[in-house]
Amino acid sequence: MFLIAVSIFINIRYPLPTNIDYSQIILSSDSTVIHSYLNRGDKWRMKTELHEITPLLRKAIVFKEDRFFYYHGGINYLAVVRALFNNIISGKRTSGASTITMQVARLLEPKERTYINKIIEMYRAIQLENKYSKDEILQMYLNLVPYGGNIEGVKAASVLYFEKAPNHLSLAELTALSIIPNRPNSLVVGKDNAEIVKQRNKWLKRFLKAKLFPKQQIEDAINEPLNAYRHESPKYAPQYCYRIKQQSPKLPIIHTHLDYKKQRKVQKIVENYIKILYNQNIKNAAALIIDNRTNSVVTYVGSADFYNTEDAGQVDGITAIRSPGSTLKPLVYANGFDKGIITPKIKITDVPVNFSGYEPSNYDDKFHGYITVEYALINSLNITAVKVLSQVGIKNFINTLKRMNFEQISEDEDKLGLSVILGGCGVSLEQLTKMYHAFANKGKFTELNWLTKDTIMGGFNIISPESAYMLTEILSKVKRPDLPTEWQNSADLPKVAWKTGTSYGRKDAWSIGYNKNYTIGVWVGNFSSEGVQDMSGATTASPLLFEIFNTIDYRSEAEWYDVPEDVKFRLVCSETGLPPNSFCKNITTDAYIPLISTSEICNHLQTVYVSPDSSIAYCQGCLPKNSYIKALYPNLPAEMITYYKLNQIKFDTIPAHNPKCEVVFSLNKPAITSPVNNVRYYVDRTDSTEIMLTCNATNDVSKVFWYINDKFVESCKPTHKVFVKPKSGRMKISCTDDKGRNSNIYINVEMIDF
Ligand SMILES: [Zn+2]
Ligand SMILES: [Zn+2]
Helix, strand or coil: CHHHHHHHHHHHHCCCCCCCCCCCEEECCCCCEEEECCCCCCCECCCCCHHHCCHHHHHHHHHHHCCCCCCCCCCCHHHHHHHHHHHHHHCCCCCCCCCHHHHHHHHHCCCCCCHHHHHHHHHHHHHHHHHCCHHHHHHHHHHHCECCCCEECHHHHHHHHHCCCHHHCCHHHHHHHHHHHHCCCCCCCCCCHHHHHHHHHHHHHHHHHCCCCCHHHHHHHHHCCCCCCCCCCCECCHHHHHHHHHHCCCCCEEEECCCHHHHHHHHHHHHHHHHHHHHHCCCEEEEEEEECCCCEEEEEECCCCCCCCCCCCCCCCCCCCECCCCCCHHHHHHHHHHHCCCCCCCEEEECCCCECCECCCCCCCCCCEEEEHHHHHHCCCHHHHHHHHHHHCHHHHHHHHHHCCCHHHHHHHHHCCHHHHHCCCCECHHHHHHHHHHHHCCCEECCCECECCCCCCCCEECCCHHHHHHHHHHHCCCCCCCCCHHHCCCCCCCCCEEEEEECCCCCEEEEEEECCCEEEEEEEECCCCCCCCCCCHHHHHHHHHHHHHHHHCCCCCCCCCCCCCCCEEEEEECCCCCCCCCCCCCEEEEEECCCCCCCCCCCCEEEEEECCCCCCEECCCCCCCCCCEEEEEECCCHHHHHHHHHCCCCCCCCCCECCCCCCHHHCCCCEEEECCCCCEEEEECCCCCCEEEEEECCCCCCCEEEEECCEEEEEECCCCCEEECCCCEEEEEEEEECCCCEEEEEEEEEEECC
């Protein structure tokens, strides 16, 4: 009873110092050490895991160090007595009698070799045996023994001498390692290999004699050359590992989802790719790969060459905030599908338009008139994207981005306008790739799994599965302008859905793509933000994207996306993309979402009452009792008429309205499109800035009359632009058409001395 109390007291008073200071290691999905950091004592002491101690390693170590390890309680008394006897006889202290457990005690608390300390060591050994299993004690031993230089423990030794994990060591290798702790200073790996082999084979022969392993295995080991030297500590995926380390600074072993082989391959591809572009002044690139089935990050290439300080290789291109160019556009069209505003084949107008003072233009400065949503997206047209965004609502759109943690966008929310869809905002490659991962994942957004212990599977829909399907169908079309020339007609073109982007000033080239297996985001550019004339998402980023796809997922067997239950197909008029009317002749098929997509019937033509010679149009109000006919005319919005007229495109015009009609004069007045009503203008007094007046008028108008503060200014064609000098104060601007219909707007002008 008393002894138990004493032992409990000592245990509490002198607890085991088992807090081992490991050097942190980061492991890839196949448990390769991809990065390691020195421990606080500047040593390489990587933690060996239990499963890495194979029966082969265990047997060899136990045989060599402590044959009765599994039978004693920490102390081999027989050996102690023998050693004591030997010491007395020889008059000097020889080693021996130390069990593996006692060695662990000594390694935990290194002390001078005195009899007193030996007794403390024995006590510690008993403590250890009470607290830990034999396997754990062996594990501690293997983690603490010195292997020369600043290498401690078998894991660090096998990684730094053989570039492998302990469980992959051959019998010859592990035996060679096991003799180093006996003479770490005279058996230096790489320098004394011949001597190490000699000592190794001595032990192997003992193993043979004791029949520890099969004869053939030992004989092979004896003949195995020793090819070991001190390697650099592993430093793959540096930006990734830095990030992982920041997240878990204390864990000795961090198991990640990073795929070692893919990482090295993709890093090499990116590096070589930039070597080729370097002459064109394109000096960096980044690539992120997400496994769509596990939502995990499998490849993370932060820059072309981390060790290139001249081109800021240390910057992490995956988290850097850049302008997205056109890469956000797919989201706005997807939002449009979900709101029922558009379907892939619905026609929208790509013509000059003014959104409260904002006039976007296209990349090629051309306008394309009537085009399908599909065409607008794969040709990455700007005006249509802005138009759909204005219909979806900028606030809704930004909220969706905020839900996906686009941090810079959240921060700048109040400053952002419609130009956000053309790249007027800040995003990271990671955020964009996560957004496309949601497209690949039936519209479901999730955070990513970085460590093997992360198990994020759920997520929430940012777009519906139906919308994601329609988007994917459009983005996987190969007939498009941003398919790089070298991949056109290539049998190796991977089947992917992708979108490119080029930021303003050609500072960033993006290409982000996905199939069922992977989502890959690629950025190419300069960390200095230097623009390059020849750089674009299509020509600079997509070739790299396709190369990566073919490398990691060549001719993927994975089948393509199935049509979701709620996507149906319908016949539509190809003039408008809407369900056909009786007069629609050209019919095509389109995907739609029942009860969501607009069910408006095509009205690409309108019935107009005209005189038999088609020279006068009538309305219900002025229709003569007889002598009229019903005729079909194109039903065009004012902006399209303006566009046709400006580009001298012929179209069927409705005849001028009955001049005797009184009804129509109150309707269809000209709409002033510039300037914008109630806008405040600040004008430099010394400057000669003029204000532009433009309007949209119906196609029966051939002339309009402009007035400022009720004073006549000019008469001209409705499509003509008129310029006037601003006057200080409130200005009334009026536009009257040749039918006498009139519109007014007001602006405020302030003269400023700059
Ligand atoms: Zn039609
Ligand atoms: Zn009329």
